[in-house]
Structure formats: C-alpha cells, structure tokens
Amino acid sequence: MKPDPNLYDYWPxxxxxxxxWPGGRxxxxxxxxxxxxxxxxxxKNPKRPGWPRPAPDVVGYSQRDYGNRVxxxxxxxxxxxxxxxxxxxxxxxxxxxxxxxxEACVQRGWEFFSHGIYNTRxxxxxxxxxxxxVLEDSIRTVEAATGQRxxxxxxxxxxxxxxxxxxxxxxxxxxxxxxxxxDQPQPVKTKTGKLVSMPYSLEVNxxxxxxxxxxxxxxxxxxxxxxxDQLLEEGETSGTVMCIPLHAYxxxxxxxxxxxxxxxxxxxxxxxxxxxxxxxxIAGFYRENCWDQTIADIAAKGCATGGTGFxxxxx
Amino acid sequence: MTLPSEYLExxxxxxxxxxxxxxxxxxxxxxxxxxxxxxxxxxMIVVNCEFHPINPANTPFRHPAGMVTPYPDLRHFTSRDYGNRVxxxxxxxxxxxHGLKATFPVSAALLTRARPLIEAIVADGHEIAAAGLHxxxxxxxxxGPDEENRRVExxxxxxxxxxLSPVTWMSPARQQSFxxxxxxxxxxxxRTLDWETDQVPVPLRTDSGPLTALPLHNExxxxxxxxxxxxxxxxxxxxxxxxxxFLLAESQTHGAxxxxxxxxxxxxxxxxxxxxxRELLAALAGxxxxxxxxxxxxxxxxxxxxx
Numbered sequence: 001m002k003p004d005p006n007l008y009d010y011w012p013x014x015x016x017x018x019x020x021w022p023g024g025r026x027x028x029x030x031x032x033x034x035x036x037x038x039x040x041x042x043x044k045n046p047k048r049p050g051w052p053r054p055a056p057d058v059v060g061y062s063q064r065d066y067g068n069r070v071x072x073x074x075x076x077x078x079x080x081x082x083x084x085x086x087x088x089x090x091x092x093x094x095x096x097x098x099x100x101x102x103e104a105c106v107q108r109g110w111e112f113f114s115h116g117i118y119n120t121r122x123x124x125x126x127x128x129x130x131x132x133x134v135l136e137d138s139i140r141t142v143e144a145a146t147g148q149r150x151x152x153x154x155x156x157x158x159x160x161x162x163x164x165x166x167x168x169x170x171x172x173x174x175x176x177x178x179x180x181x182x183d184q185p186q187p188v189k190t191k192t193g194k195l196v197s198m199p200y201s202l203e204v205n206x207x208x209x210x211x212x213x214x215x216x217x218x219x220x221x222x223x224x225x226x227x228x229d230q231l232l233e234e235g236e237t238s239g240t241v242m243c244i245p246l247h248a249y250x251x252x253x254x255x256x257x258x259x260x261x262x263x264x265x266x267x268x269x270x271x272x273x274x275x276x277x278x279x280x281x282i283a284g285f286y287r288e289n290c291w292d293q294t295i296a297d298i299a300a301k302g303c304a305t306g307g308t309g310f311x312x313x314x315x
Numbered sequence: 316m317t318l319p320s321e322y323l324e325x326x327x328x329x330x331x332x333x334x335x336x337x338x339x340x341x342x343x344x345x346x347x348x349x350x351x352x353x354x355x356x357x358x359m360i361v362v363n364c365e366f367h368p369i370n371p372a373n374t375p376f377r378h379p380a381g382m383v384t385p386y387p388d389l390r391h392f393t394s395r396d397y398g399n400r401v402x403x404x405x406x407x408x409x410x411x412x413h414g415l416k417a418t419f420p421v422s423a424a425l426l427t428r429a430r431p432l433i434e435a436i437v438a439d440g441h442e443i444a445a446a447g448l449h450x451x452x453x454x455x456x457x458x459g460p461d462e463e464n465r466r467v468e469x470x471x472x473x474x475x476x477x478x479l480s481p482v483t484w485m486s487p488a489r490q491q492s493f494x495x496x497x498x499x500x501x502x503x504x505x506r507t508l509d510w511e512t513d514q515v516p517v518p519l520r521t522d523s524g525p526l527t528a529l530p531l532h533n534e535x536x537x538x539x540x541x542x543x544x545x546x547x548x549x550x551x552x553x554x555x556x557x558x559x560x561f562l563l564a565e566s567q568t569h570g571a572x573x574x575x576x577x578x579x580x581x582x583x584x585x586x587x588x589x590x591x592x593r594e595l596l597a598a599l600a601g602x603x604x605x606x607x608x609x610x611x612x613x614x615x616x617x618x619x620x621x622x
Contacts, residue, residue: 001386003366003368003369003370004368005369010432012432013404014404047385179393181393181396181397203587213542213545215545226586226590230586230590
C-alpha cells in the first residue's frame with residue numbers, strides 16, 4: 001500500500017486548457033438518480049455490516065422501499081417537468097425486483113450505469129473473479145433489460161478494491177464516478193482502456209446534505225443554486241461539470257421535493273450556457289475532444305508521475 | 316482496586332501554570348500593544364493544505380480529516396485531494412482579489428506532489444508554513460524524542476530541497492508531544508499555530524530559544540463548524556465577522572490583538588461555499604482598522620523578534 005494510489009496526476013485548477021462543451025456551452029449538467037435495492041437480510045461482509053442495525057433493519061429497509069414505491073415516480077415526473085434526463089446509478093438487481101421503474105426510465109430515454117448488483121453487496125475482499133462476475137452481470141443484466149451497453153460505474157456503496165478501476169477500463173467502461181478530486185473530468189491511469197473520472201459529487205449529494213450535514217430542504221436548494229452559479233462562472237474559463245446525485249428515498253420525501261424543484265427551475269433557466277446531458281455523453285465528448293489536451297497539459301506542467309493506479313497491489 | 320495515594324497529591328498546585336513553557340498572565344493586565352502600522356487588529360488567515368494518505372496508521376488517533384472507510388477509501392482520499400487541486404485555487408483567487416495575505420501550512424508530502432500549488436502560494440506572496448510530513452504523521456509523546464526529531468528534520472530537509480525555509484509550524488491535527496516545542500526550535504521553527512493560549516502572540520520557552528505561539532481559534536475552524544457541527548456558510552461567515560468586530564471594539568481598551576482562523580480547502584473551497592468566503596474577506600478588506608498578514612510578520616509586529 002502506498003500513501004497515494006497514483007490513479008491520476010496532480011493537476012492544478014489554474015490555467016488549464018479550455019474545454020468548450022457542445023454548442024459552445026460552459027457547464028455540462030447531469031442528474032444521477034440512484035435506483036437502489038438494499039436487501040432485507042444481506043450476507044455478511046467482513047469489512048462492513050449490511051445495515052447499521054441488526055437485520056432486519058426495518059426502518060432503513062422500508063424507507064428505501066418507500067423510495068422505490070413512491071419516490072422514483074415523483075422524481076421522474078419532476079424531472080419531466082423541467083425537461084431533464086437522468087443517468088441512473090443502478091443496482092442492477094433492480095431490473096429483476098422492480099422492472100416497472102426500469103421500463104419507465106427506458107421510455108424517457110435515460111442512461112443507465114452500474115452501481116453494483118445490490119447496495120448491500122460490497123466490493124471489499126472480493127477476488128478478481130468475483131469482481132469480474134459483478135461487472136459481467138452488470139453489463140448483461142442492463143443490456144437484457146434496456147438494450148443499453150453500460151459505460152459507467154459507481155462501486156456499490158462506494159466500496160472498492162485496488163483492481164476495480166483497472167477492471168472497468170478493461171471491460172470498456174468509459175467513466176467512473178468513484179473519484180471526487182475535481183470539477184472537470186480527467187484521464188484515470190489504468191493499465192488498459194480509456195477511463196475518465198466523471199465529476200459526480202458527494203458534496204451536493206442528497207445523502208450527504210440530508211444525512212451527514214443535516215440540511216433542511218430549502219438550504220439544500222440554496223446550495224444547489226450556489227454550486228451551479230460558481231461552476232457556470234468558472235465554465236467560462238474552461239468547461240466544468242455539475243452533477244446532482246439523488247436518492248428518491250431522501251429527495252422525494254413530501255417535505256423536500258418542491259424545494260428541490262426550485263433548484264431545477266433555476267438551473268434549467270440557463271439553457272444557452274448549459275449542456276443538459278448524460279454522463280455517457282460527457283464522457284464520450286471528453287474522450288474524443290479533451291483527453292489528449294489534458295495529458296499534454298499535465299505533462300507540460302511537470303506533474304505527471306507515470307505508471308498506473310495501485311501498481312503492485314493489483315497483480 | 317483503589318487509586319494510589321499519589322493520586323491525591325498535587326505537586327504543581329500553586330499560582331499560575333502547571334508547566335514551564337510560559338508564565339501566567341491575565342489578558343487584562345497586559346500592556347496594550349500599539350502596532351507600528353496603526354492597525355487595531357492583525358488577522359491571521361490560515362489555509363491548511365494537508366496531504367492525507369490513503370493508507371494511514373491512525374496512530375495515536377485518526378486525523379479528523381483522515382480516511383474513514385476500509386482500504387482503499389477512494390472517497391475520502393479524493394475528496395481531500397480536491398481541496399489541494401481545486402478548492403485551494405478558489406481561496407487563492409479570493410484572497411488575491413481582496414489583496415489579502417495569509418499563512419499556508421503545507422504538508423511536506425505536497426512539496427513535490429503538488430509543486431504547482433506551492434509555486435502559486437509563493438507567487439501570490441503568502442507565507443508558507445510547515446504542516447509536518449503529512450496528515451497521518453501525528454506528533455505525540457509515544458513517538459519518543461529521537462523519532463520525533465527525525466520527523467522534524469525530514470520536514471526541514473524536504474522544505475530546504477524545495478527552496479523554502481519556513482519558520483512557522485503547524486502540527487498535523489495540531490497535536491504535540493511534551494518535547495515538540497524543543498524539537499521545533501532546534502530545527503529553526505520559531506512560530507507555532509498549535510497553541511491558542513491568548514489573544515496576542517505568546518513566547519514559549521524551549522531549549523533553543525523562544526517559540527512564538529500565535530492564537531488560532533479552535534472554535535472557528537471551518538471544518539468544525541460546517542462539517543462536524545453542520546452550521547451553514549452564512550452562520551460561519553457571520554461568526555468570523557462578529558469576532559473581528561468584537562476584537563476591534565475591545566482594542567479600544569485592550570490594544571491591538573491577533574485574530575487567527577482556519578480555511579480548509581476541501582471545505583471552504585467548494586463551489587457552493589466560496590461565496591461566503593468572498594463576503595467574509597470583503598468585510599476584512601473593507602475595514603481600515605484590520606491588517607491581514609502572515610504568522611511570522613504578525614509575530615514580529617507584536618515584538619516577537621527572531622533570536
């Protein structure tokens with residue numbers, strides 16, 4: 001184990017080459033509804049319990065069930081009202097448990113990416129064959145349910161092994177949402193492939209704002225507007241990415257959804273400056289148009305360290 | 316099981332401190348300081364740039380901003396790294412637009428890893444301070460003086476190789492051992508940000524001359540208020556400005572003082588928080604009684620002259 005996993009090179013936010021998003025837009029905006037399944041009685045992982053309380057954690061389980069039964073539809077309809085598509089962070093077992101929700105997303109033309117099989121099956125301690133099985137299951141399951149080949153990954157419950165990113169790059173994933181080091185995409189140093197770190201966000205993620213930071217609904221709407229304003233202003237210099245990661249069991253609660261919608265109304269009022277898009281489209285554009293200039297800029301500024309992530313730990 | 320009888324013996328029970336680093340003095344009995352520049356308040360903005368390893372030892376405790384989940388905690392490693400890559404440049408830009416100078420304690424590990432950041436701090440005219448080897452290299456008495464001495468020597472060497480000779484020291488997590496002040500001055504550090512102690516700089520006695528403790532307010536840390544205590548950006552801004560106004564009012568009877576507060580790049584440097592910093596800095600820059608400067612410059616202005 002090394003202090004720095006060397007997954008990407010240090011790259012100062014000042015004086016970067018200019019990114020201009022399609023249509024001359026300054027900010028690429030995407031929404032990541034997490035569509036998740038937490039098992040009632042998950043198997044034990046040695047590194048982390050499936051639930052904070054002994055199973056069955058009926059309070060936690062049923063709140064997430066509420067999100068699936070009630071919340072997603074509310075959120076989909078709210079996004080419809082503002083003309084926004086989602087890039088779904090999907091526990092792929094949802095294709096089996098709740099296909100009605102998947103079908104509704106397909107009808108809306110939403111993108112899907114893998115967030116593991118279940119949010120209660122962690123990557124910790126998996127061997128390579130097991131991690132490959134999860135990725136192959138993800139690709140196969142989503143393709144069968146939606147016809148889409150997934151191109152993005154967010155490890156289930158943000159649990160990783162040192163080989164996770166190398167593996168997804170090998171399976172021709174285009175982007176990972178697992179890294180939080182920047183407001184712009186950046187090449188990830190994997191052994192093979194062309195993997196982009198996609199700005200997702202913990203800071204404006206409803207799990208953090210409503211859970212860890214205990215915000216009220218109106219303050220959450222306020223910080224979303226401020227996040228947007230700042231990133232739009234900076235996007236003039238070089239294009240930025242803003243993502244709002246959501247969980248229907250949180251944001252679609254009756255005391256919260258209307259406040260959240262004021263933020264969507266504010267953001268979608270900036271159509272000329274903002275590319276309303278999906279993570280896959282951002283990654284595709286970045287790989288074609290920005291990848292090489294980033295590599296060259298990092299090399300020129302002397303921050304490139306060579307090698308790939310977690311070297312020596314992934315054999 | 317009972318406690319030994321020495322437990323109720325109090326060998327240092329008497330007037331003043333129970334240690335020898337400095338003497339007891341009430342703030343009200345101090346001779347009021349009049350700064351040569353005529354300012355009533357020296358503001359010490361401390362922008363804390365630490366490297367938090369993904370493989371911490373967490374000995375003797377976990378740094379408050381250290382890793383949280385099982386290895387590899389990409390989530391916290393990259394979120395902290397965001398501060399040193401992106402957030403800190405928002406802070407630098409905000410300081411520059413108001414013409415304010417600050418102190419940047421940086422981990423030795425960042426001198427090579429984030430060299431463009433170090434160059435930007437220097438180019439903008441801020442003071443660079445040493446923040447130990449990295450966030451997980453915590454100083455405490457269990458290290459023993461030899462190991463602690465080796466660590467401080469390694470920090471001094473790393474800064475020297477980067478062409479820097481900082482005099483100000485902030486310990487990782489602001490934790491010290493009983494020997495830290497002696498070891499710091501032996502390696503040329505004459506200022507520390509670890510001891511809050513007073514509203515003015517206080518000289519600490521060490522084996523190699525004085526070490527000036529500059530007051531850095533624990534209770535106004537952005538990380539503590541906005542992350543640990545869930546306060547809003549507006550409340551944080553208001554409290555910093557309130558402290559400034561309070562100290563300015565007090566200066567009319569007590570003389571000039573020092574007001575130190577912390578900016579953590581991965582906290583205050585977030586896009587949705589930077590507006591609060593800009594408003595706070597505008598309030599400082601717009602007050603002609605306020606002087607913002609680096610720790611060493613402030614210590615000198617308060618008569619703490621290097622030996």
